[in-house]
Amino acid sequence: MTTRDLVLAALFTAIIVALGVVPPVMLGFIPVPITAQSLGVMLAGTVLGAKRGGFAVLLLLVLVAIGLPVLSGGRGGLAVFASPTAGYLVGFLFAAIVTGFLSERFVKRSQSGLMQTSAFFLAALAGGVVVDHALGVIYLGLVTGIGIPKAFIGDLAFIPGDVLKALIAALAARAVIVGYPLLPERGAERA
Amino acid sequence: MKALYVEGGTFLHLMSPRLKLIGLCLSSLALFMIYQPVPLAFAAIASAMLYLSLRIGWRQSWVRMRMLGLTILVVALFTLVFNGWDEAAAVLFRLTALALAAAAVTATTTTGDFIDELTAAAYPLERLGLVRAADLGLAVGLVIRFLPEVLSRYDAIRDAHHARGFKPKPLTIAVPLLILTLKNADEIAAAIDARGIRRQK
Known part of the structure; x- marks a missing residue:
């Protein structure tokens, strides 16, 4: 990892932490406050790609573990990892990696804006919603003994908000790739 | 940004960070292998005494633990509705014991000590060429x-x-x-x- 990659990841971690500190933003059309930290995780993957985005989220988990109150609501410390919802937190890491991996492969500079936004949306959906919620539900179900199907029922309430965040992450990532492209591009095109 | 470390000279403050972290890992493993509510209740009481011995104060503790406490309560209620009293009590006591023990380690270990431990833990990975x-x-x-x-x-x-x-x-x-x-x-x-x-x- 070059020094630039390290700095980009660390700056992104600072952004994710900041998104947890600022007051939740209300969206105009639904009365649900958006705590933006999981949005930050999806953005890490879509803006920086798998490796640097994953490192940014890993750094966030390190900050939590070493006792800094960096999660939304001032949470932090090892107790967070002992919580029954720790699966979602650790899932952030895999969410960012999967989102980044898919973004690098789906999104091409030559595509139209709509194509890029859709590709980012699918990547954020796969990582930030499918992977993160799957890990969260599995851990919650196993650790509490309520079983995975019942944990999934409790999880459903949080899915619409995260789908919306995936959409915001996709639109933001598309704007960033136009203004300041950082995402590594992979795929057949280079060959 | 203020860390969750609390100044003090208790037994836990003086213990080596590595020992504390290994102890926390082992006790969490042990807690997940016990299923009866009664021994788990004793573990929760022991953790609570450990936490209280640090004298963090009620207001500070409320700020630190309210979200986590709420999560544990919701999960325990959920378990009560679906799986009955026994399992709900076990879940409540197990998660409480774990949360308080982890919070105690966090409150007695400085950020610098944690980084030193992490760096030491990462050295084998460095030898593999994965990270520095x-x-x-x-x-x-x-x-x-x-x-x-x-x-x-x-x-x-x-x-x-x-x-x-x-x-x-x-x-x-x-x-x-x-x-x-x-x-x-x-x-x-x-x-x-x-x-x-x-x-x-």
């Missing part, structure tokens, strides 16, 4: 250094919205925040390399 152990401390320092700048940039962008009569929206805040922050990366990286902090090339 020293990068971890550097990266943590960078985050703590630049967080206030990101926050003031956020305030500036929000004020710019208000000045133009726009309502701040997640998207119109996120994009300038990302681009303005990440554009600094080149300069910061150059400054780090100029000082030879990572000792490469």
Whole structure:
């Protein structure tokens, strides 16, 4: 990892932490406050790609573990990892990696804006919603003994908000790739 | 940013960080192998006594533990509805014991000690060529250094919205925040390399 990659990841971690500190933003059309930290995780993957985005989220988990109150609501410390919802937190890491991996492969500079936004949306959906919620539900179900199907029922309430965040992450990532492209591009095109 | 460490000279403060972390891992493993509520209740009481012996204070404890306490209560209620009293009590006591023990370790270990332990744990990975152990401390320092700048940039962008009569929206805040922050990366990286902090090339 070059020094630039390290700095980009660390700056992104600072952004994710900041998104947890600022007051939740209300969206105009639904009365649900958006705590933006999981949005930050999806953005890490879509803006920086798998490796640097994953490192940014890993750094966030390190900050939590070493006792800094960096999660939304001032949470932090090892107790967070002992919580029954720790699966979602650790899932952030895999969410960012999967989102980044898919973004690098789906999104091409030559595509139209709509194509890029859709590709980012699918990547954020796969990582930030499918992977993160799957890990969260599995851990919650196993650790509490309520079983995975019942944990999934409790999880459903949080899915619409995260789908919306995936959409915001996709639109933001598309704007960033136009203004300041950082995402590594992979795929057949280079060959 | 203020860490969750609490000054003090208790037994836990003086214990080696590595021993505390290993102890926490082992006790969490043990807690998940016990299923009867009664021994788990004793474990919860022991953890509570450990936590109380640190004298963190009720107000500070409330701020630290309320979200976690709420999560544990919701999960315990959920378990009660679906699986009955026995399992609900076991879940409540197990998670409480775990949360209090972990909070006690966090409150008695400084950020610097944690980074030292992490760096030591990362050395085997460095030998495999996966990461550089020293990068971890550097990266943590960078985050703590630049967080206030990101926050003031956020305030500036929000004020710019208000000045133009726009309502701040997640998207119109996120994009300038990302681009303005990440554009600094080149300069910061150059400054780090100029000082030879990572000792490469």
